[in-house]
Amino acid sequence: MKTPLTSFAGLDLLTSAVIVLDAESSILFANAAAENLLDSSFKSLTHLKLTDLFLNGQELTAVFHQAVAHQFADKRQDLTLERAGREPLHVHSIVTALDNPETPVLIELRENVQQLKLDREERMLDQSKANKELIRNLAHEIKNPLGGIRGAAQLLELELPERHLRELREYTQVIIKEADRLQTLVDRLLAPHRLPHIVGDVNIHEVCERVRSLIVAEFPQGLSIKRDYDLSIPEFRGDKEQLIQTVLNIAHNAAQALSERIRQGDAVLTFKSRVVRQITLAKVRYRLALDLHIIDNGPGIPPEIRNRIFYPLVSGKEGGSGLGLTLAQTFVEQHMGVIECESRPGCTDFRILIPLP
Numbered sequence: 001m002k003t004p005l006t007s008f009a010g011l012d013l014l015t016s017a018v019i020v021l022d023a024e025s026s027i028l029f030a031n032a033a034a035e036n037l038l039d040s041s042f043k044s045l046t047h048l049k050l051t052d053l054f055l056n057g058q059e060l061t062a063v064f065h066q067a068v069a070h071q072f073a074d075k076r077q078d079l080t081l082e083r084a085g086r087e088p089l090h091v092h093s094i095v096t097a098l099d100n101p102e103t104p105v106l107i108e109l110r111e112n113v114q115q116l117k118l119d120r121e122e123r124m125l126d127q128s129k130a131n132k133e134l135i136r137n138l139a140h141e142i143k144n145p146l147g148g149i150r151g152a153a154q155l156l157e158l159e160l161p162e163r164h165l166r167e168l169r170e171y172t173q174v175i176i177k178e179a180d181r182l183q184t185l186v187d188r189l190l191a192p193h194r195l196p197h198i199v200g201d202v203n204i205h206e207v208c209e210r211v212r213s214l215i216v217a218e219f220p221q222g223l224s225i226k227r228d229y230d231l232s233i234p235e236f237r238g239d240k241e242q243l244i245q246t247v248l249n250i251a252h253n254a255a256q257a258l259s260e261r262i263r264q265g266d267a268v269l270t271f272k273s274r275v276v277r278q279i280t281l282a283k284v285r286y287r288l289a290l291d292l293h294i295i296d297n298g299p300g301i302p303p304e305i306r307n308r309i310f311y312p313l314v315s316g317k318e319g320g321s322g323l324g325l326t327l328a329q330t331f332v333e334q335h336m337g338v339i340e341c342e343s344r345p346g347c348t349d350f351r352i353l354i355p356l357p
Contacts, residue, residue, distance in 0.1 A: 007103075008020055008029045008031070008103075011029070011031040012031045012032045012033075014031060014033060015033055016033055016108050016109065016110045017030075017031065017033045017034035017036070017037040017038070017108065017109040017110070018030070018031045018033065018034055018106060018107070018108050018109075019031075019034050019045070019106075019107050019109075020098075020103050020105070020106050020107075021050060021064065021103070021104070021105045021106075021107065022102060022103060022104070023068060023101065023102075023104055024049070025049050025050040025051065025061065025064055025105075026047050026048065026049050027045050027046055027047065027048050027049075027050070028046070028103055029046075029103075030042055030045045030046070034109070037089070037091075037109060037111065038053065039086070050064055050107075053081075053083075054081040054082055054083060054089075055082040055083065055084060056080075056081065056082045057081065059077070059079060060079065060081075060093065060095070060107065063075055063077070063093075063095045064095065064105055064107075067095050067096070067097040067104065067105045068097070068104050068105060070097055072097065073096070073097055074094055074095060074096040074097070075094070075095045076092065076093065076094050076095075077092075077093055078090075078091070078092050078093075078112060079091055079092075079093050089109070089111070090111065090112040091109045091110060091111055091112055092109075092110045092112050093107060093108065093109055093110075094107070094108040094110075095107050096108070127310075127311075135312055139186045142182065142186050143183070143186050146179050146182055146183055146186070149175065149179050150175070150176055150179040150180070150183075153172045153175035153176050153179070154172075154176065156172055157169060157172040157173075157176075160172070197239050197242070197334055198239050198240075198241065199237050199238060199239060200237070200238070200239070200240060201235045201236075201237065202235060202236055202237070202238040202239075202240045202243060203235050204233060204236075204243070204273055204290055204292060205229050205231070205233070205273065206240075207240065207243045207244050207247055208227070208229070208247060208271045208273070208292075210244050211244060211247045211248045211251050211271075212225050212227070212251075212271065214248060215248075215251050215252065215255055215269065218252075218255070219255050219262060221262070221265075222261070222262035222263060222264070222265045222266075222267055223255060223258060223262050223267045223268075223269060224267065224268050224269070225268075225269045225270075225271070226268060226269070226270040226271070227270075227271050227272075228270060228271070228272040228273070229271070229272075229273045230273050230274050230275060232275070233273055233274075233275055233290060233356070234356060234357060236290070236354070236355075236356050236357055237357070238335050238354070239331070239334070239335070242331040242334065242335075243331065243335070245327065245328070245331060246327075246328040246331045246332060246339075246352070247271075247292075247294065247352075249324035249325060249327060249328045250294045250324075250325070250328055250350045251269060251271075251294055252324070253324060253325070254269055254294060254296035254298065254348065254350075255267075255269060255296075257296060257298040257299065257348070258296055258297070258298045260298075260299070261297065261298060266297075267296075267297065267298070268296065268297045269294070269295070269296050270293070270294070270295040270296070271292075271293070271294060272292070272293040272295065273290065273291070273292050273293075274291040274292075274293075275288055275289070275290065275291065275356065276288075276289050276291045276353070277289075279353065281336065281337060281338050281353055281355060282333075282336070282338060284336070284355075286355040286356075288355070288356040288357075289337075289353050289354060289355050289356055290337075290352070290353065290354045290355075290356055291351065291352075291353055292351070292352040292353075292354075293349055293350065293351050293352075294349075294350045294352075295347065295348065295349045295350075296347075296348050297346055297347060298346075298348060299345055299346075300343045300344050300345040300346065300347070300348055301341070301343040301348060306341075306343060309325050309341060310325050310326060310329045310339070311326065312326045332352055332354065335354045335355075336354070336355050337352060337353050337354035337355065338352075338353050339351070339352050339353075340353070
């Protein structure tokens with residue numbers, strides 16, 4: 001009679017993770033893909049129970065008992081499996097009941113990263129479109145009465161009696177200045193929709209070097225800027241000024257977030273460029289795409305705004321307008337690309353993906 005190890009050795013050829021369990025939910029076999037997915041060796045996995053693998057493995061455990069009882073032949077579900085001290089696993093699980101009392105259950109786990117990425121991009125695009133529509137409508141609704149308020153304040157100032165002009169003019173000037181401040185904000189909200197899209201040949205490294213020189217000029221001490229470029233990246237058609245503004249907005253935010261490390265002298269900002277192949281952006285498949293990373297070693301984005309950083313008027317710094325990343329997202333989308341962000345203490349990574357010819 002074959003041992004479970006030799007019986008299932010052929011499963012090592014599969015790219016999806018497979019584990020075989022006994023009736024007590026102990027692991028008898030795990031293929032090479034399972035070792036990679038679970039970041040554990042076959043020896044350390046053997047004889048662990050299913051409940052030992054994940055902090056929230058109760059869903060898999062419940063399905064395991066159903067399989068042992070032969071309540072189904074196979075069952076599929078999407079799960080997010082929590083692990084102590086590690087990133088959660090987003091997987092599609094297939095639990096199969098086997099006709100063998102010694103090895104009654106086989107579980108296949110397939111990482112669901114691509115689907116999650118597509119779902120996240122789709123939500124971001126939908127939210128971005130809704131934000132743009134809201135901004136346009138709100139800006140126009142604000143702009144029309146602003147002109148009337150400012151004009152009325154100017155007329156009122158002209159009608160003030162001479163003997164009270166000095167003390168009362170202060171109030172009319174407050175109205176005029178605040179109306180001008182709101183007008184400037186409205187103009188910034190509408191700027192991405194008004195500026196013409198000037199297309200030309202763009203070298204992304206020229207864009208990065210321009211931004212680097214601006215950041216160095218503003219933060220000459222305590223900040224190290226590293227460059228990790230793939231010089232084989234071809235030029236592409238795009239708006240160079242828009243892309244400079246995009247990279248500058250992200251890099252400048254990063255430099256400001258690094259203020260404490262700049263004082264300590266160990267702040268690092270990294271520009272990294274690569275090419276990715278066969279990638280889907282906004283539901284469209286591209287053969288090649290620019291993969292640009294802007295990485296800092298700062299404290300990370302506060303958790304309470306991490307999922308809202310591209311929303312207009314959301315800012316993580318005091319006095320910030322909350323428009324820089326919204327503008328960056330709009331410009332990247334005009335280049336048929338997407339912008340993503342991953343952040344944790346010690347590493348914030350903004351990733352810009354733009355199709356290449």
